[in-house]
Amino acid sequence: MSGCNHDCSSCSSKCDQAPQKENTHKLSRVQRVIAVMSGKGGVGKSAVTGMLTVAMRKKGYTCAVLDADITGASIPKMFGVKGGVTGDGTGIFAAKTSSDIRIMSSNLLLENETDPVVWRGPIIAGMVKQFWTDVIWGDVDYMFVDCPPGTGDVPLTVFQSIKVDGIVVVTTPQELVSMIVEKAVKMANLMHIPVLGLVENMSYVVCPDCGKKMHLFGSGKTEKIAKKFGLPLLAEIPYDSKIVEASDGGKLDKLDVDYADAAVDILESGLPVNKRK
Numbered sequence: 175m176s177g178c179n180h181d182c183s184s185c186s187s188k189c190d191q192a193p194q195k196e197n198t199h200k201l202s203r204v205q206r207v208i209a210v211m212s213g214k215g216g217v218g219k220s221a222v223t224g225m226l227t228v229a230m231r232k233k234g235y236t237c238a239v240l241d242a243d244i245t246g247a248s249i250p251k252m253f254g255v256k257g258g259v260t261g262d263g264t265g266i267f268a269a270k271t272s273s274d275i276r277i278m279s280s281n282l283l284l285e286n287e288t289d290p291v292v293w294r295g296p297i298i299a300g301m302v303k304q305f306w307t308d309v310i311w312g313d314v315d316y317m318f319v320d321c322p323p324g325t326g327d328v329p330l331t332v333f334q335s336i337k338v339d340g341i342v343v344v345t346t347p348q349e350l351v352s353m354i355v356e357k358a359v360k361m362a363n364l365m366h367i368p369v370l371g372l373v374e375n376m377s378y379v380v381c382p383d384c385g386k387k388m389h390l391f392g393s394g395k396t397e398k399i400a401k402k403f404g405l406p407l408l409a410e411i412p413y414d415s416k417i418v419e420a421s422d423g424g425k426l427d428k429l430d431v432d433y434a435d436a437a438v439d440i441l442e443s444g445l446p447v448n449k450r451k
């Protein structure tokens with residue numbers, strides 16, 4: 175291939191030399207993998223990943239979250255899961271939340287959850303790969319992968335080494351949305367992985383007195399970009415203090431809202447699985 179420098183770790187081309195997708199641990203059977211991306215940090219990507227997983231779990235599916243946001247891991251905290259994972263010599267067992275969602279995250283392997291992960295890119299990418307290959311996930315219908323923000327090294331590793339079936343892009347309604355979403359969508363296209371749809375988070379707030387929806391940053395931007403790329407707008411999630419309380423308080427399993435329900439209906443019909451009894 176012209177221009178090839180034989181460094182696949184920094185290349186997204188699909189050629190004969192491209193790395194093969196990795197297999198999972200022999201005790202893991204994961205049917206569908208959905209990666210959740212965002213163009214920038216702080217848009218609520220991890221909270222949305224958690225809400226999608228909880229909504230899918232409520233439908234009776236076995237669900238898991240692979241926290242690929244190694245340096246900004248927040249999934250265990252959101253689900254109130256602390257460290258102490260165990261292994262059997264061939265791999266380590268995924269931790270379980272109170273509603274039996276399996277999770278693996280760098281934070282579960284640190285002595286203190288506040289210890290910083292100060293590693294270079296290849297080590298971080300290696301850990302993400304190991305979460306896929308060496309963690310004993312068991313039978314999982316839907317696995318959600320919480321990618322770090324942006325289109326860098328780790329999302330590239332996720333798409334190259336994990337059998338990702340589709341991508342959900344999370345955004346907020348500010349002006350930069352179109353550029354950021356476009357970058358994520360173009361990356362997905364480069365990697366030949368379908369984008370399943372967009373989620374607009376913190377879309378609006380509901381007035382506690384009159385119930386009126388207030389779109390503080392304007393409305394319609396994400397819908398416009400979704401139309402431009404022919405993608406579904408999976409959900410418009412309001413800014414809701416119940417979400418902060420549940421996710422910051424480690425009770426995401428217990429969050430009783432329906433904001434992600436329609437989104438998981440679409441994901442379920444686009445990526446059907448053999449539901450296990």
Ligand code: ADP
Binds near residue numbers: 212217248411419422
């Ligand atoms: P990211 O993963 O994009 O960096 P997080 O999911 O960690 O962002 O969310 C950042 C903060 O915003 C968290 O405290 C989370 O609880 C809060 N948050 C996310 N989405 C919402 C929402 N729709 N309403 C209220 N708070 C939210």
